[in-house]
Amino acid sequence: MTQLERQQWDVVVVGAGGAGLRAAIEARERGRRTAVICKSLFGKAHTVMAEGGIAASMGNVNAGDNWQVHFRDTMRGGKFLNQWRMAELHAREAPERVWELETWGALFDRTPDGRISQRNFGGHEYPRLAHVGDRTGLELIRTLQQKIVSLQQQDKREFGDYEARLKVFQECTVTRVLKDGERVSGAFCYERESGRFFVLEAPAVVLATGGIGKSFKVTSNSWEYTG
Ligand SMILES: Cc1cc2nc3c(=O)[nH]c(=O)nc-3n(C[C@H](O)[C@H](O)[C@H](O)COP(=O)(O)OP(=O)(O)OC[C@H]3O[C@@H](n4cnc5c(N)ncnc54)[C@H](O)[C@@H]3O)c2cc1C
Structure with a gap:
Protein backbone atom coordinates (compact mmCIF):
# COMPACT_ATOMS: atom_id res chain seq x y z
CA MET A 1 0.00 0.00 0.00
CA HIS A 46 -7.56 33.71 -14.13
CA THR A 47 -7.70 36.92 -12.07
CA VAL A 48 -4.71 38.31 -13.99
CA MET A 49 -6.94 38.57 -17.07
CA ALA A 50 -9.30 41.11 -15.49
CA GLU A 51 -8.78 44.35 -17.35
CA GLY A 52 -11.72 46.69 -16.71
CA GLY A 53 -11.18 47.25 -13.02
CA ILE A 54 -12.68 46.74 -9.58
CA ALA A 55 -16.27 47.93 -9.08
CA ALA A 56 -16.41 49.98 -5.88
CA SER A 57 -18.85 52.81 -5.11
CA MET A 58 -16.23 55.27 -3.92
CA GLY A 59 -18.06 58.14 -5.60
CA ASN A 60 -14.80 59.75 -6.75
CA VAL A 61 -16.04 60.59 -10.22
CA ASN A 62 -19.77 60.86 -9.56
CA ALA A 63 -20.70 61.72 -5.97
CA GLY A 64 -24.17 60.23 -6.49
CA ASP A 65 -22.76 56.71 -6.20
CA ASN A 66 -23.22 54.62 -3.05
CA TRP A 67 -23.24 50.96 -2.03
CA GLN A 68 -27.02 50.64 -2.37
CA VAL A 69 -26.93 51.58 -6.07
CA HIS A 70 -24.01 49.20 -6.58
CA PHE A 71 -26.00 46.45 -4.83
CA ARG A 72 -29.01 47.11 -7.07
CA ASP A 73 -26.84 47.07 -10.23
CA THR A 74 -25.25 43.78 -9.11
CA MET A 75 -28.59 42.11 -8.45
CA ARG A 76 -30.03 43.43 -11.69
CA GLY A 77 -26.96 42.33 -13.67
CA GLY A 78 -27.32 38.87 -12.16
CA LYS A 79 -31.00 38.70 -13.17
CA PHE A 80 -31.77 38.47 -9.43
CA LEU A 81 -30.28 34.99 -9.32
CA ASN A 82 -27.35 36.23 -7.15
CA GLN A 83 -27.01 35.27 -3.53
CA TRP A 84 -28.22 38.64 -2.27
CA ARG A 85 -26.22 38.60 0.96
CA MET A 86 -22.98 38.07 -0.99
CA ALA A 87 -23.93 40.88 -3.38
CA GLU A 88 -24.61 43.13 -0.39
CA LEU A 89 -21.26 42.36 1.25
CA HIS A 90 -19.51 42.91 -2.07
CA ALA A 91 -21.17 46.30 -2.60
CA ARG A 92 -20.60 47.46 0.98
CA GLU A 93 -16.97 46.35 1.30
CA ALA A 94 -15.55 47.02 -2.17
CA PRO A 95 -14.30 50.59 -1.46
CA GLU A 96 -12.47 49.40 1.66
CA ARG A 97 -10.88 46.54 -0.30
CA VAL A 98 -9.60 48.98 -2.95
CA TRP A 99 -8.04 51.18 -0.24
CA GLU A 100 -6.56 48.10 1.37
CA LEU A 101 -4.88 47.14 -1.90
CA GLU A 102 -3.28 50.59 -2.05
CA THR A 103 -1.94 50.26 1.50
CA TRP A 104 -0.42 46.93 0.42
CA GLY A 105 1.33 48.50 -2.56
CA ALA A 106 -1.07 48.71 -5.53
CA LEU A 107 -1.25 52.04 -7.29
CA PHE A 108 -4.51 52.85 -9.07
CA ASP A 109 -4.93 55.43 -11.82
CA ARG A 110 -5.84 58.91 -10.57
CA THR A 111 -8.37 61.66 -11.26
CA PRO A 112 -6.85 65.09 -12.08
CA ASP A 113 -7.29 66.05 -8.40
CA GLY A 114 -5.45 62.95 -7.20
CA ARG A 115 -8.26 60.63 -6.14
CA ILE A 116 -8.57 57.03 -7.32
CA SER A 117 -10.02 57.21 -10.82
CA GLN A 118 -13.20 55.32 -11.69
CA ARG A 119 -14.55 54.51 -15.11
CA ASN A 120 -17.78 53.36 -16.66
CA PHE A 121 -18.46 49.69 -17.23
CA GLY A 122 -21.41 47.70 -18.54
CA GLY A 123 -24.22 47.29 -16.04
CA HIS A 124 -22.99 50.00 -13.66
CA GLU A 125 -25.07 53.17 -13.32
CA TYR A 126 -22.10 55.37 -12.36
CA PRO A 127 -18.40 55.39 -13.28
CA ARG A 128 -17.32 52.91 -10.64
CA LEU A 129 -14.35 50.81 -11.74
CA ALA A 130 -11.08 51.54 -9.97
CA HIS A 131 -8.39 50.49 -12.42
CA VAL A 132 -4.70 50.29 -13.21
CA GLY A 133 -4.63 50.95 -16.95
CA ASP A 134 -5.89 47.73 -18.52
CA ARG A 135 -3.95 45.46 -16.19
CA THR A 136 -5.95 45.74 -12.95
CA GLY A 137 -6.10 41.98 -12.33
C1 LIG B 1 -11.26 38.45 -20.17
C2 LIG B 1 -11.84 38.68 -18.79
C3 LIG B 1 -11.84 39.94 -18.25
C4 LIG B 1 -12.37 40.17 -16.98
N1 LIG B 1 -12.36 41.44 -16.48
C5 LIG B 1 -12.86 41.69 -15.25
C6 LIG B 1 -12.84 43.00 -14.69
O1 LIG B 1 -12.40 43.95 -15.31
N2 LIG B 1 -13.32 43.20 -13.44
C7 LIG B 1 -13.83 42.15 -12.70
O2 LIG B 1 -14.25 42.37 -11.55
N3 LIG B 1 -13.85 40.88 -13.20
C8 LIG B 1 -13.40 40.64 -14.44
N4 LIG B 1 -13.43 39.35 -14.95
C9 LIG B 1 -13.88 38.28 -14.06
C10 LIG B 1 -12.79 37.98 -13.02
O3 LIG B 1 -11.55 37.86 -13.67
C11 LIG B 1 -13.08 36.69 -12.21
O4 LIG B 1 -14.40 36.72 -11.71
C12 LIG B 1 -12.12 36.56 -11.03
O5 LIG B 1 -10.78 36.69 -11.47
C13 LIG B 1 -12.29 35.25 -10.31
O6 LIG B 1 -11.32 35.19 -9.28
P1 LIG B 1 -11.16 33.89 -8.41
O7 LIG B 1 -10.10 34.12 -7.39
O8 LIG B 1 -12.52 33.48 -7.91
O9 LIG B 1 -10.72 32.75 -9.44
P2 LIG B 1 -9.38 32.54 -10.32
O10 LIG B 1 -8.59 33.78 -10.47
O11 LIG B 1 -9.79 31.79 -11.54
O12 LIG B 1 -8.54 31.56 -9.43
C14 LIG B 1 -8.91 30.19 -9.32
C15 LIG B 1 -7.75 29.48 -8.69
O13 LIG B 1 -8.17 28.15 -8.36
C16 LIG B 1 -7.18 27.23 -8.78
N5 LIG B 1 -7.84 25.94 -8.95
C17 LIG B 1 -8.97 25.65 -9.67
N6 LIG B 1 -9.29 24.34 -9.52
C18 LIG B 1 -8.35 23.81 -8.69
C19 LIG B 1 -8.13 22.51 -8.15
N7 LIG B 1 -8.95 21.48 -8.42
N8 LIG B 1 -7.04 22.31 -7.35
C20 LIG B 1 -6.20 23.34 -7.06
N9 LIG B 1 -6.38 24.60 -7.53
C21 LIG B 1 -7.43 24.81 -8.34
C22 LIG B 1 -6.57 27.85 -10.03
O14 LIG B 1 -5.28 27.32 -10.28
C23 LIG B 1 -6.51 29.32 -9.58
O15 LIG B 1 -5.36 29.54 -8.80
C24 LIG B 1 -12.92 39.11 -16.23
C25 LIG B 1 -12.93 37.84 -16.79
C26 LIG B 1 -12.42 37.63 -18.08
C27 LIG B 1 -12.49 36.25 -18.67
Whole structure:
Protein backbone atom coordinates (compact mmCIF):
# COMPACT_ATOMS: atom_id res chain seq x y z
CA MET A 1 0.00 0.00 0.00
CA THR A 2 1.42 3.43 -0.98
CA GLN A 3 2.37 5.64 1.96
CA LEU A 4 0.79 9.07 1.62
CA GLU A 5 2.47 12.18 2.95
CA ARG A 6 0.09 13.96 5.34
CA GLN A 7 0.43 17.52 6.59
CA GLN A 8 -1.67 19.26 9.21
CA TRP A 9 -2.86 22.85 8.73
CA ASP A 10 -5.50 25.04 10.37
CA VAL A 11 -6.88 26.23 7.03
CA VAL A 12 -6.47 24.98 3.47
CA VAL A 13 -7.34 27.46 0.72
CA VAL A 14 -7.88 25.88 -2.69
CA GLY A 15 -7.15 28.47 -5.38
CA ALA A 16 -4.68 31.35 -5.63
CA GLY A 17 -6.69 33.93 -7.58
CA GLY A 18 -7.87 37.15 -6.00
CA ALA A 19 -10.39 35.32 -3.82
CA GLY A 20 -8.03 32.61 -2.57
CA LEU A 21 -5.09 34.89 -1.84
CA ARG A 22 -7.25 37.37 0.08
CA ALA A 23 -8.77 34.49 2.11
CA ALA A 24 -5.30 33.11 2.87
CA ILE A 25 -4.04 36.51 4.03
CA GLU A 26 -7.04 36.89 6.34
CA ALA A 27 -6.60 33.42 7.84
CA ARG A 28 -2.86 33.94 8.38
CA GLU A 29 -3.39 37.40 9.91
CA ARG A 30 -5.79 35.79 12.38
CA GLY A 31 -2.95 33.49 13.39
CA ARG A 32 -4.09 30.36 11.53
CA ARG A 33 -1.49 28.13 9.90
CA THR A 34 -2.63 28.34 6.30
CA ALA A 35 -1.85 26.33 3.17
CA VAL A 36 -2.72 27.69 -0.28
CA ILE A 37 -2.88 25.25 -3.15
CA CYS A 38 -3.27 26.03 -6.85
CA LYS A 39 -3.20 23.85 -9.90
CA SER A 40 -1.10 26.18 -12.05
CA LEU A 41 1.87 28.42 -11.33
CA PHE A 42 1.49 30.92 -8.51
CA GLY A 43 0.36 34.13 -10.22
CA LYS A 44 -1.19 32.40 -13.22
CA ALA A 45 -4.78 32.49 -11.90
CA HIS A 46 -7.56 33.71 -14.13
CA THR A 47 -7.70 36.92 -12.07
CA VAL A 48 -4.71 38.31 -13.99
CA MET A 49 -6.94 38.57 -17.07
CA ALA A 50 -9.30 41.11 -15.49
CA GLU A 51 -8.78 44.35 -17.35
CA GLY A 52 -11.72 46.69 -16.71
CA GLY A 53 -11.18 47.25 -13.02
CA ILE A 54 -12.68 46.74 -9.58
CA ALA A 55 -16.27 47.93 -9.08
CA ALA A 56 -16.41 49.98 -5.88
CA SER A 57 -18.85 52.81 -5.11
CA MET A 58 -16.23 55.27 -3.92
CA GLY A 59 -18.06 58.14 -5.60
CA ASN A 60 -14.80 59.75 -6.75
CA VAL A 61 -16.04 60.59 -10.22
CA ASN A 62 -19.77 60.86 -9.56
CA ALA A 63 -20.70 61.72 -5.97
CA GLY A 64 -24.17 60.23 -6.49
CA ASP A 65 -22.76 56.71 -6.20
CA ASN A 66 -23.22 54.62 -3.05
CA TRP A 67 -23.24 50.96 -2.03
CA GLN A 68 -27.02 50.64 -2.37
CA VAL A 69 -26.93 51.58 -6.07
CA HIS A 70 -24.01 49.20 -6.58
CA PHE A 71 -26.00 46.45 -4.83
CA ARG A 72 -29.01 47.11 -7.07
CA ASP A 73 -26.84 47.07 -10.23
CA THR A 74 -25.25 43.78 -9.11
CA MET A 75 -28.59 42.11 -8.45
CA ARG A 76 -30.03 43.43 -11.69
CA GLY A 77 -26.96 42.33 -13.67
CA GLY A 78 -27.32 38.87 -12.16
CA LYS A 79 -31.00 38.70 -13.17
CA PHE A 80 -31.77 38.47 -9.43
CA LEU A 81 -30.28 34.99 -9.32
CA ASN A 82 -27.35 36.23 -7.15
CA GLN A 83 -27.01 35.27 -3.53
CA TRP A 84 -28.22 38.64 -2.27
CA ARG A 85 -26.22 38.60 0.96
CA MET A 86 -22.98 38.07 -0.99
CA ALA A 87 -23.93 40.88 -3.38
CA GLU A 88 -24.61 43.13 -0.39
CA LEU A 89 -21.26 42.36 1.25
CA HIS A 90 -19.51 42.91 -2.07
CA ALA A 91 -21.17 46.30 -2.60
CA ARG A 92 -20.60 47.46 0.98
CA GLU A 93 -16.97 46.35 1.30
CA ALA A 94 -15.55 47.02 -2.17
CA PRO A 95 -14.30 50.59 -1.46
CA GLU A 96 -12.47 49.40 1.66
CA ARG A 97 -10.88 46.54 -0.30
CA VAL A 98 -9.60 48.98 -2.95
CA TRP A 99 -8.04 51.18 -0.24
CA GLU A 100 -6.56 48.10 1.37
CA LEU A 101 -4.88 47.14 -1.90
CA GLU A 102 -3.28 50.59 -2.05
CA THR A 103 -1.94 50.26 1.50
CA TRP A 104 -0.42 46.93 0.42
CA GLY A 105 1.33 48.50 -2.56
CA ALA A 106 -1.07 48.71 -5.53
CA LEU A 107 -1.25 52.04 -7.29
CA PHE A 108 -4.51 52.85 -9.07
CA ASP A 109 -4.93 55.43 -11.82
CA ARG A 110 -5.84 58.91 -10.57
CA THR A 111 -8.37 61.66 -11.26
CA PRO A 112 -6.85 65.09 -12.08
CA ASP A 113 -7.29 66.05 -8.40
CA GLY A 114 -5.45 62.95 -7.20
CA ARG A 115 -8.26 60.63 -6.14
CA ILE A 116 -8.57 57.03 -7.32
CA SER A 117 -10.02 57.21 -10.82
CA GLN A 118 -13.20 55.32 -11.69
CA ARG A 119 -14.55 54.51 -15.11
CA ASN A 120 -17.78 53.36 -16.66
CA PHE A 121 -18.46 49.69 -17.23
CA GLY A 122 -21.41 47.70 -18.54
CA GLY A 123 -24.22 47.29 -16.04
CA HIS A 124 -22.99 50.00 -13.66
CA GLU A 125 -25.07 53.17 -13.32
CA TYR A 126 -22.10 55.37 -12.36
CA PRO A 127 -18.40 55.39 -13.28
CA ARG A 128 -17.32 52.91 -10.64
CA LEU A 129 -14.35 50.81 -11.74
CA ALA A 130 -11.08 51.54 -9.97
CA HIS A 131 -8.39 50.49 -12.42
CA VAL A 132 -4.70 50.29 -13.21
CA GLY A 133 -4.63 50.95 -16.95
CA ASP A 134 -5.89 47.73 -18.52
CA ARG A 135 -3.95 45.46 -16.19
CA THR A 136 -5.95 45.74 -12.95
CA GLY A 137 -6.10 41.98 -12.33
CA LEU A 138 -2.35 41.67 -12.76
CA GLU A 139 -1.77 44.48 -10.25
CA LEU A 140 -4.24 42.88 -7.85
CA ILE A 141 -2.49 39.50 -7.96
CA ARG A 142 0.97 41.09 -7.80
CA THR A 143 -0.06 43.06 -4.71
CA LEU A 144 -1.63 40.09 -2.91
CA GLN A 145 1.42 37.94 -3.67
CA GLN A 146 3.68 40.67 -2.33
CA LYS A 147 1.58 40.76 0.85
CA ILE A 148 1.96 36.99 1.20
CA VAL A 149 5.72 37.26 0.81
CA SER A 150 5.84 39.99 3.46
CA LEU A 151 3.89 37.77 5.89
CA GLN A 152 6.29 34.92 5.15
CA GLN A 153 9.23 37.22 5.86
CA GLN A 154 7.66 38.06 9.25
CA ASP A 155 7.43 34.33 9.99
CA LYS A 156 11.06 33.83 8.98
CA ARG A 157 12.07 36.44 11.55
CA GLU A 158 9.80 34.96 14.23
CA PHE A 159 10.14 31.21 13.62
CA GLY A 160 13.18 30.88 11.34
CA ASP A 161 10.95 29.41 8.63
CA TYR A 162 9.27 31.32 5.78
CA GLU A 163 6.54 28.70 5.54
CA ALA A 164 5.80 28.29 9.25
CA ARG A 165 2.31 29.77 8.96
CA LEU A 166 1.72 30.33 5.26
CA LYS A 167 2.75 27.94 2.53
CA VAL A 168 1.91 27.89 -1.18
CA PHE A 169 1.68 24.59 -3.04
CA GLN A 170 1.79 25.52 -6.71
CA GLU A 171 1.12 23.21 -9.65
CA CYS A 172 -0.80 20.97 -7.29
CA THR A 173 -4.40 19.96 -7.93
CA VAL A 174 -7.01 19.08 -5.35
CA THR A 175 -8.94 16.10 -6.67
CA ARG A 176 -11.13 15.54 -3.64
CA VAL A 177 -12.26 17.37 -0.54
CA LEU A 178 -12.02 14.91 2.34
CA LYS A 179 -14.62 14.45 5.07
CA ASP A 180 -14.59 12.85 8.48
CA GLY A 181 -18.23 11.91 9.00
CA GLU A 182 -20.21 15.04 8.22
CA ARG A 183 -17.27 17.40 8.71
CA VAL A 184 -14.72 18.54 6.16
CA SER A 185 -11.29 17.28 7.17
CA GLY A 186 -8.90 18.20 4.37
CA ALA A 187 -8.02 17.81 0.72
CA PHE A 188 -6.49 15.08 -1.43
CA CYS A 189 -3.85 16.55 -3.73
CA TYR A 190 -1.76 15.67 -6.77
CA GLU A 191 1.54 17.35 -7.61
CA ARG A 192 2.01 17.77 -11.35
CA GLU A 193 5.80 17.88 -11.44
CA SER A 194 6.48 14.68 -9.48
CA GLY A 195 3.18 12.83 -9.88
CA ARG A 196 3.02 12.25 -6.12
CA PHE A 197 -0.19 12.32 -4.12
CA PHE A 198 -0.44 13.94 -0.71
CA VAL A 199 -3.07 14.94 1.84
CA LEU A 200 -3.52 18.32 3.51
CA GLU A 201 -5.51 17.82 6.71
CA ALA A 202 -7.42 20.82 8.09
CA PRO A 203 -10.68 21.52 9.92
CA ALA A 204 -11.44 24.32 7.43
CA VAL A 205 -11.17 24.18 3.64
CA VAL A 206 -11.90 27.31 1.58
CA LEU A 207 -12.88 26.65 -2.04
CA ALA A 208 -11.76 29.61 -4.16
CA THR A 209 -11.39 27.75 -7.44
CA GLY A 210 -13.02 30.36 -9.66
CA GLY A 211 -15.69 29.76 -12.25
CA ILE A 212 -16.45 27.30 -15.00
CA GLY A 213 -16.29 29.52 -18.09
CA LYS A 214 -14.62 26.79 -20.11
CA SER A 215 -17.91 24.94 -20.26
CA PHE A 216 -18.65 27.25 -23.21
CA LYS A 217 -17.00 26.42 -26.53
CA VAL A 218 -16.27 30.07 -27.29
CA THR A 219 -15.11 32.07 -24.29
CA SER A 220 -12.54 34.66 -23.24
CA ASN A 221 -11.97 32.68 -20.03
CA SER A 222 -8.56 31.11 -19.47
CA TRP A 223 -7.90 27.46 -20.29
CA GLU A 224 -7.86 26.51 -16.63
CA TYR A 225 -11.35 27.82 -15.90
CA THR A 226 -12.78 24.34 -15.73
CA GLY A 227 -14.61 24.41 -12.41
C1 LIG B 1 -11.26 38.45 -20.17
C2 LIG B 1 -11.84 38.68 -18.79
C3 LIG B 1 -11.84 39.94 -18.25
C4 LIG B 1 -12.37 40.17 -16.98
N1 LIG B 1 -12.36 41.44 -16.48
C5 LIG B 1 -12.86 41.69 -15.25
C6 LIG B 1 -12.84 43.00 -14.69
O1 LIG B 1 -12.40 43.95 -15.31
N2 LIG B 1 -13.32 43.20 -13.44
C7 LIG B 1 -13.83 42.15 -12.70
O2 LIG B 1 -14.25 42.37 -11.55
N3 LIG B 1 -13.85 40.88 -13.20
C8 LIG B 1 -13.40 40.64 -14.44
N4 LIG B 1 -13.43 39.35 -14.95
C9 LIG B 1 -13.88 38.28 -14.06
C10 LIG B 1 -12.79 37.98 -13.02
O3 LIG B 1 -11.55 37.86 -13.67
C11 LIG B 1 -13.08 36.69 -12.21
O4 LIG B 1 -14.40 36.72 -11.71
C12 LIG B 1 -12.12 36.56 -11.03
O5 LIG B 1 -10.78 36.69 -11.47
C13 LIG B 1 -12.29 35.25 -10.31
O6 LIG B 1 -11.32 35.19 -9.28
P1 LIG B 1 -11.16 33.89 -8.41
O7 LIG B 1 -10.10 34.12 -7.39
O8 LIG B 1 -12.52 33.48 -7.91
O9 LIG B 1 -10.72 32.75 -9.44
P2 LIG B 1 -9.38 32.54 -10.32
O10 LIG B 1 -8.59 33.78 -10.47
O11 LIG B 1 -9.79 31.79 -11.54
O12 LIG B 1 -8.54 31.56 -9.43
C14 LIG B 1 -8.91 30.19 -9.32
C15 LIG B 1 -7.75 29.48 -8.69
O13 LIG B 1 -8.17 28.15 -8.36
C16 LIG B 1 -7.18 27.23 -8.78
N5 LIG B 1 -7.84 25.94 -8.95
C17 LIG B 1 -8.97 25.65 -9.67
N6 LIG B 1 -9.29 24.34 -9.52
C18 LIG B 1 -8.35 23.81 -8.69
C19 LIG B 1 -8.13 22.51 -8.15
N7 LIG B 1 -8.95 21.48 -8.42
N8 LIG B 1 -7.04 22.31 -7.35
C20 LIG B 1 -6.20 23.34 -7.06
N9 LIG B 1 -6.38 24.60 -7.53
C21 LIG B 1 -7.43 24.81 -8.34
C22 LIG B 1 -6.57 27.85 -10.03
O14 LIG B 1 -5.28 27.32 -10.28
C23 LIG B 1 -6.51 29.32 -9.58
O15 LIG B 1 -5.36 29.54 -8.80
C24 LIG B 1 -12.92 39.11 -16.23
C25 LIG B 1 -12.93 37.84 -16.79
C26 LIG B 1 -12.42 37.63 -18.08
C27 LIG B 1 -12.49 36.25 -18.67
